[in-house]
Amino acid sequence: MIIDANNIESKSIFKADICILGGGIAGIVLANELLSTNKNIILLESGSEQYDDKTQGLYEAESTPSIFPNPRASRLRFLGGSSNHWENSTERFSPIDFKKRDWISDSGWPLTYGELEPYYTKAEEYAKVDKGGYQFEFWKEKFNSTDIFSKSTLFSSTVSKSSLYPTQFYREYGDNLARAKNIKIITNANVVNLKYNTETQVVNSAIFRTFKDEQHQVDANTFIMCFGGIENARMLLTFNEKYKNKLGNEYDNVGRYFMEHPTVRAAHFLPLQENKLDKIYEGTIDDELYITARASLSEAAQMAHRTNNLRMYFTKRSKIELSAGISSSHIISNSIKNSETPEEFGGHLLNIIKDIDHIAEAFLRKELDTSFFDSTHEFGGYQIISMIEQTPDRNNRVQLGKEKDSLGIKKVKIDFRVTETDKEKTWTTLELLAKDPSIQSIGRVRLLKDRDSRIWTSQLGFGQHHMGTTKMSDNVKSGVVDPSLKVFGTKNFYISGSSVFPTGGHVPPTLTIIAVTIRLAHTLKSTILT
Amino acid sequence: MTNLTRRKFCSLLLLTIAAPIGSSSADAIAPNSIRNSSNEPSSALNECESVYKEWIKNEKMSPAQYFFQKIQEYQLNPQQTSEATTLDFEHNNFFEVNGLKLGKTEASFLAIIGSNIAM
Numbered sequence: 001m002i003i004d005a006n007n008i009e010s011k012s013i014f015k016a017d018i019c020i021l022g023g024g025i026a027g028i029v030l031a032n033e034l035l036s037t038n039k040n041i042i043l044l045e046s047g048s049e050q051y052d053d054k055t056q057g058l059y060e061a062e063s064t065p066s067i068f069p070n071p072r073a074s075r076l077r078f079l080g081g082s083s084n085h086w087e088n089s090t091e092r093f094s095p096i097d098f099k100k101r102d103w104i105s106d107s108g109w110p111l112t113y114g115e116l117e118p119y120y121t122k123a124e125e126y127a128k129v130d131k132g133g134y135q136f137e138f139w140k141e142k143f144n145s146t147d148i149f150s151k152s153t154l155f156s157s158t159v160s161k162s163s164l165y166p167t168q169f170y171r172e173y174g175d176n177l178a179r180a181k182n183i184k185i186i187t188n189a190n191v192v193n194l195k196y197n198t199e200t201q202v203v204n205s206a207i208f209r210t211f212k213d214e215q216h217q218v219d220a221n222t223f224i225m226c227f228g229g230i231e232n233a234r235m236l237l238t239f240n241e242k243y244k245n246k247l248g249n250e251y252d253n254v255g256r257y258f259m260e261h262p263t264v265r266a267a268h269f270l271p272l273q274e275n276k277l278d279k280i281y282e283g284t285i286d287d288e289l290y291i292t293a294r295a296s297l298s299e300a301a302q303m304a305h306r307t308n309n310l311r312m313y314f315t316k317r318s319k320i321e322l323s324a325g326i327s328s329s330h331i332i333s334n335s336i337k338n339s340e341t342p343e344e345f346g347g348h349l350l351n352i353i354k355d356i357d358h359i360a361e362a363f364l365r366k367e368l369d370t371s372f373f374d375s376t377h378e379f380g381g382y383q384i385i386s387m388i389e390q391t392p393d394r395n396n397r398v399q400l401g402k403e404k405d406s407l408g409i410k411k412v413k414i415d416f417r418v419t420e421t422d423k424e425k426t427w428t429t430l431e432l433l434a435k436d437p438s439i440q441s442i443g444r445v446r447l448l449k450d451r452d453s454r455i456w457t458s459q460l461g462f463g464q465h466h467m468g469t470t471k472m473s474d475n476v477k478s479g480v481v482d483p484s485l486k487v488f489g490t491k492n493f494y495i496s497g498s499s500v501f502p503t504g505g506h507v508p509p510t511l512t513i514i515a516v517t518i519r520l521a522h523t524l525k526s527t528i529l530t
Numbered sequence: 531m532t533n534l535t536r537r538k539f540c541s542l543l544l545l546t547i548a549a550p551i552g553s554s555s556a557d558a559i560a561p562n563s564i565r566n567s568s569n570e571p572s573s574a575l576n577e578c579e580s581v582y583k584e585w586i587k588n589e590k591m592s593p594a595q596y597f598f599q600k601i602q603e604y605q606l607n608p609q610q611t612s613e614a615t616t617l618d619f620e621h622n623n624f625f626e627v628n629g630l631k632l633g634k635t636e637a638s639f640l641a642i643i644g645s646n647i648a649m
Contacts, residue, residue, distance in 0.1 A: 267629075270630075324628065347628075434631035435619065435622065435631060436619075437616070437619045437620055439619075440615055440616055440619040440633065441616070444630055444631060444632060445630075445631055446629045446630040447626075447629040447630075447631070448629055449629055450628070
């Protein structure tokens, strides 16, 4: 049953066994998994079944660093959450992503890959990417491809998969939930606080409001918060203002260790004549799945070279897109704007002269919306796009600002940087790729170190994956939730989503979000609910 | 003869002579322009020129000296640049130009071409 909070009586009190806060991917999966318990479930969703600008505005941050996108633009606040606009790119985390690595501070999950593995299979069914597995060998044979890393001891080819079209979780599973007798989905229900008993450590109620300024509450035995990587921290910090950090924040960990997947375009791959990469590396379709092969650094190599995990894929580019001259012209023009002379001025000038046709083409495209030089559109090579595992950094954090949103909840301010160490580790991995014997027979790699400052600032991309702000730990001093995802200091309050990830891995987090959520449902079913 | 025509002439002449020796190397740094007669070969040749300039800046030995010494050391003949590159990659013997990682032997060969263009 779906209930619009705008249509309920003033100061309503709902009773339930389980209250799920948030109807995004994690909330929907959790509700779906718990349906079979026949317990009464209430799911509170801030939005409704459709996008609404006023509700979306609740994501607006007070401040973010200039390089970092405002969460208002990267998340979606209605049923289905960000699955309403995701690419559905999925891959499992690697076993090494869960391990304590002495060269990555604060790494290590309190659970192993093996413990999560059984839940990945079901997670793949949810995301509709379960056909064929993730083994490169299977897809290589299917597409009659060659493995470019067959001779390599450091790198291997792995695949990521997306379903076509991307799975929108509310559209896919919403009917099932709406038809169920033991669940109520309350829309336009914005959670603003909890009622928590500091003596018993029990959360008794969730308070929610509407834009009509009506306030209601849900009383339940168990609460699970699934608001997303930034909002989980924001709301937990909000609750803790009232309850003096008793909810998982005794050691000031809530909002800290905020991680993303910085994405850099720091190298080009230039294949030998007539030796383009097989279509599997460029991305290809097979029966409602989009398959892309990419380069993966082995666990042994990561250990030997003390690097972070990294996902590298090859994107086909034209000559104009790989032009060093265009990049140099940007560097020079930026320097002139700042009244500076760039380093290696002569080299940049030379690049411009060499690529004058590409620069002219870019200018004509921009100013006159027309194309002039045919050759600039010809295949030029591949851009190597690297999605980086970030080292957890206590100073990268989500905090409450001073400004409030239209419901009176403080907006977030976000501190975020990519450390020099993480940048160096990225260059190390790209260097290893450039020198790998498997590359020698198919092409050469150009590292764009001369563009370093732009690569890590104006050209820096993000996976839009928000992680780590309510991290899982077996120790209250270093985390917010325990390995069962229960918030420290509480007996019945849980969190799910990428905010519980202690490290972010090197692949999009959604499949792992679903896996940890199914695991949580399993835990709840086998312990608390029986 | 314009500068560009002279460059084209010199480079095409060199490539004709050296094609069996350095095909893989030239292709590697200029994947789609150098062998396509309809394309302007200047970008590949500019790369060779850059290799040459980088070489004389950093190396004591001339590119030709290095090339023949290395070929001998690897017990190859000058037509086997590709094999020399394989061995360079295996022995971590690299030369970097504008971020491009090349086997040092192929780099010396490209520098030989570049030296003629830079004349």
